[in-house]
Amino acid sequence: MNRIYALIFILLYFNGYSQNLDPSRSVDWTLAGLRDTTTNGFLEINMLDQGAIGDGITPNDYFIESVLSSITEAGVILNFPMGNFLFNNTINIPSNVIIRGQGADKTAKPAHDPRPGIR
Numbered sequence: 001m002n003r004i005y006a007l008i009f010i011l012l013y014f015n016g017y018s019q020n021l022d023p024s025r026s027v028d029w030t031l032a033g034l035r036d037t038t039t040n041g042f043l044e045i046n047m048l049d050q051g052a053i054g055d056g057i058t059p060n061d062y063f064i065e066s067v068l069s070s071i072t073e074a075g076v077i078l079n080f081p082m083g084n085f086l087f088n089n090t091i092n093i094p095s096n097v098i099i100r101g102q103g104a105d106k107t108a109k110p111a112h113d114p115r116p117g118i119r
Helices: 002-018 061-069
Strands: 043-046 055-059 076-079 083-086 097-100
Touching: none
Parallel strands: 043 076, 055 083, 076 097
Antiparallel strands: none
């Protein structure tokens, strides 16, 4: 019987002791997730401000080519807002340029379109 009481005492002791965590050692989960610092300092360009039209009918080749030819910064992010952007020619994107949209369901170049696109 004494062994049972000793076992219960030990289990309760370690269970209660193991649940205590010093607050200075706890994790702040509000900071969890990926922090992308590779694009810090990149120039962000809104393509609507440059004349691009996301109606799916108007070609946007001139607008993106003019922006790409004027880039002198180390890194640039081209922001395409919601819309369907048409390109009639293949566009070669330099390695220091990132194309960013509002999501696949909001910003698109039609996948069924057999014409050239962005490379």
